[in-house]
Amino acid sequence: MNLTTEQNNIRKEAAAWIDESVMPFSNIWEEKQELPREVIDAFAGRGYFGAALPKEWGGLGLDSISFGLLCGEIARGSVSLLSRLTVHNMASQAILRWGTPEQKARFLPTLATGEKLGAFALTEPEIGSDAVNIKTRISETGGGLLVDGVKQWTSMGDRADVFLVMGGLAEGTGAAAVLVERNTEGLSTEEMKNLLGFRAAGVSKVTLDKCRIPLDNLIGNLGGGFTYVASHALDHGRYCVGWGGVGVMDGCLQACVDYAANRKQFDQPLRGHQLIQEMLANMAMDYEAARALALQCAVQREEGDPNSIMSTAMAKYFSSRASLRVASDAVQIHGGNGCGDEYPVQRYFRDAKICEIIEGSSQMQQLMISRAVCMSRKRRKKERRK
Ligand SMILES: Cc1cc2nc3c(=O)[nH]c(=O)nc-3n(C[C@H](O)[C@H](O)[C@H](O)COP(=O)(O)OP(=O)(O)OC[C@H]3O[C@@H](n4cnc5c(N)ncnc54)[C@H](O)[C@@H]3O)c2cc1C
Numbered sequence: 001m002n003l004t005t006e007q008n009n010i011r012k013e014a015a016a017w018i019d020e021s022v023m024p025f026s027n028i029w030e031e032k033q034e035l036p037r038e039v040i041d042a043f044a045g046r047g048y049f050g051a052a053l054p055k056e057w058g059g060l061g062l063d064s065i066s067f068g069l070l071c072g073e074i075a076r077g078s079v080s081l082l083s084r085l086t087v088h089n090m091a092s093q094a095i096l097r098w099g100t101p102e103q104k105a106r107f108l109p110t111l112a113t114g115e116k117l118g119a120f121a122l123t124e125p126e127i128g129s130d131a132v133n134i135k136t137r138i139s140e141t142g143g144g145l146l147v148d149g150v151k152q153w154t155s156m157g158d159r160a161d162v163f164l165v166m167g168g169l170a171e172g173t174g175a176a177a178v179l180v181e182r183n184t185e186g187l188s189t190e191e192m193k194n195l196l197g198f199r200a201a202g203v204s205k206v207t208l209d210k211c212r213i214p215l216d217n218l219i220g221n222l223g224g225g226f227t228y229v230a231s232h233a234l235d236h237g238r239y240c241v242g243w244g245g246v247g248v249m250d251g252c253l254q255a256c257v258d259y260a261a262n263r264k265q266f267d268q269p270l271r272g273h274q275l276i277q278e279m280l281a282n283m284a285m286d287y288e289a290a291r292a293l294a295l296q297c298a299v300q301r302e303e304g305d306p307n308s309i310m311s312t313a314m315a316k317y318f319s320s321r322a323s324l325r326v327a328s329d330a331v332q333i334h335g336g337n338g339c340g341d342e343y344p345v346q347r348y349f350r351d352a353k354i355c356e357i358i359e360g361s362s363q364m365q366q367l368m369i370s371r372a373v374c375m376s377r378k379r380r381k382k383e384r385r386k
Contacts, residue, residue, distance in 0.1 A: 001295050003065065010066045014073040017046065022077030027341045029200040033193055035080060040159065043081065044114025048074070049088055052236075053096065057104065058112035064301040068243040068294055075247030079351035080200035082247070083358075084117075086240040087155045090233035091118030091164040094177065097232050098220040107162065107179065119160035120233055121151035121206050128153075129364050131166070132226060136208065138167035138176045145218060147180055147211040157189045157204025164233065165208065166225050175225030177233075179217040186211040197350035235309055237359040238316035239301070242294050245319030245355055248348045249287040252323075252330035255345055256280060259334055270333065279329040286322035293318055310372045317365035320355035327352040 003011070021042060029035050043049065052067045053059025062070065075082040092111045095103055110116035127134045136149025147167055154163070163180045180187055186209040195203060220229045260271035260280065270276045297311035327349035331338035338345045356362045 001299075003069075007063070007066045007069060010062065011069040011073060014048075014070050015076075018073050018077035022074075022081065023344070026078040026080070026200070027344065027347055029078065029080065030197075030347055031199075031341065033191075033199045034158075035078075035084070035200040035202065039081070040084070040114070040117075043085075047113075048085060049114035049117070050092070050112030051085075052089055053092055053108060053112045057096070057108035059108075064239075064298040065295065068239065068246075068298045071240045071243035072247035072250060072291075072294075075244035076251040077247075078200065079244055079248065079348075079355070080198050082240065082244045083155045083198055083201040086237050086244070086359075087120045088114075088118040088160075089240065090120040090237045091162065091179075093236045094164055094219055094229050094233040095179075098177075098224075098229050103179075103216070103219065111162075116161040117156055117159050119154050119156040119163045119206075120237070121154045121157075121163045121165045122230060123151065123153045125150060125152045125205075129361060131230070132168075132175070134166060134168055134175070136165065136167035138169055138178060140215075140222075141212070144215055145176075145178060145213050147178060147208045147213060149208050151206040151208070153192065154189075154204050154206045155198065155201045157206050158191050158202030160202075163187070163206060164219065164229075165206075166230050169222060174223035174227075175230070176222050177219045177225040177229035178213060179219060180208060180211055180213055181217075184211045184213060195354075197347070197352075197354045234359055235312055238312045238365075239297070241355050241359050242290075242297070242312060242315035242319045245316075245323035245352065246287065246291045246294050248323040248352050248355070249283065249290060249319075249326045251344060252326045252348050253280075253283055253287055255343060256283065256330050256333045259337075259343070276333060279333055283326045283329055286326050290315070290319040290322045310369065313360075313365050313368050313372075316359060317362055317369065320352065321362060323348070323352040324356060 047060045050059035051062050051070055055061040071082055095107050111118055122131055124134055139146050147165060149167060161182045165178050165180050166175055168175050188207045189204045192203045260276055261269055263270050293315045297308055297315045300308035300311050330345040331349050334343055334345050337343055
């Protein structure tokens with residue numbers, strides 16, 4: 001697929017910034033387990049927090065392809081940085097799709113510039129994949145809402161100004177999605193340290209101790225929290241993660257081609273050995289296949305094709321698994337050096353594993369994809385006979 005000049009320019013500009021301002025530092029951020037404020041400010045200054053928001057709200061208004069390419073470049077530099085954009089964008093997109101005009105005017109302009117940062121809080125200590133059974137409760141009280149519960153693994157929890165929180169309503173009445181602002185009484189966060197990867201993503205535990213919020217902070221309807229708001233946000237999250245895997249594979253391939261050209265064993269560069277060539281070939285195939293799938297779903301999203309939801313799940317599933325294979329081979333090609341922090345491949349490897357778990361684990365994607373394929377094949381069989 002040919003990219004337009006504009007799409008190419010967006011990718012090239014992002015790549016140059018990533019090479020200069022992110023790549024040289026991302027191992028250090030992971031080691032220190034924090035992303036410096038200046039980096040967030042520089043990221044915001046480039047408009048990237050509002051990259052997928054329309055210009056009318058102060059965003060860059062990127063099309064899906066450009067936004068995907070941008071996500072890939074960011075992940076090549078730092079998956080932690082991409083994960084911050086991912087959850088910020090999930091909250092922003094939920095407001096854009098399901099917010100009232102007043103809510104859009106209240107939240108989107110500052111989310112677009114990055115003056116305010118967003119997070120997505122669904123997972124809890126006891127509940128992850130089985131999200132409909134979350135324990136956080138949202139109830140109506142004195143003209144407002146009461147939010148009570150504990151969230152865990154909330155990326156950007158260290159810095160977020162506004163949390164999109166999912167909670168269950170009274171028995172049998174579904175769930176709701178609400179915006180809880182940082183300064184709400186009863187909200188506190190605690191960073192989760194020493195994770196396998198995503199160490200600079202500000203992943204936190206978020207306690208919502210009987211937080212009172214105005215009814216105006218309800219996104220969508222009471223009862224529609226999962227069906228509409230969370231599923232929309234998660235679809236955007238998967239899109240970012242799918243492209244993130246493409247970026248990880250891109251980074252791994254580059255690192256391996258460079259390393260295998262310079263490192264000599266048995267009197268020749270590693271790339272001259274056939275078993276290394278086999279790994280490079282498989283890595284390249286995984287990268288190209290994941291990129292093609294991500295581009296296909298980008299086009300479908302641009303066209304408003306309802307199949308894009310399933311394509312996005314497929315792209316996320318394939319890309320996160322493929323990036324783990326690729327990153328594993330990248331460490332292998334680097335040998336002992338692949339296990340140290342002089343090279344980026346060990347970081348890619350750790351982050352790739354996490355991409356298989358977030359925004360619906362690989363198993364959840366398999367369930368979703370297999371259900372959809374059974375239905376679509378049934379339809380296709382009938383149509384073939386017509
Ligand atoms: C670094 C990091 C960042 C994260 N950021 C966020 C965030 O910003 N916001 C947020 O809300 N969450 C976030 N998460 C949480 C993440 O989305 C969950 O970890 C994920 O949904 C899985 O939930 P769980 O960990 O509770 O695992 P569980 O649901 O307990 O599952 C454990 C294992 O069992 C498998 N499994 C579960 N049910 C089935 C089944 N029916 N069939 C087959 N296998 C099954 C799962 O695939 C998984 O492998 C983050 C997690 C990590 C590690």
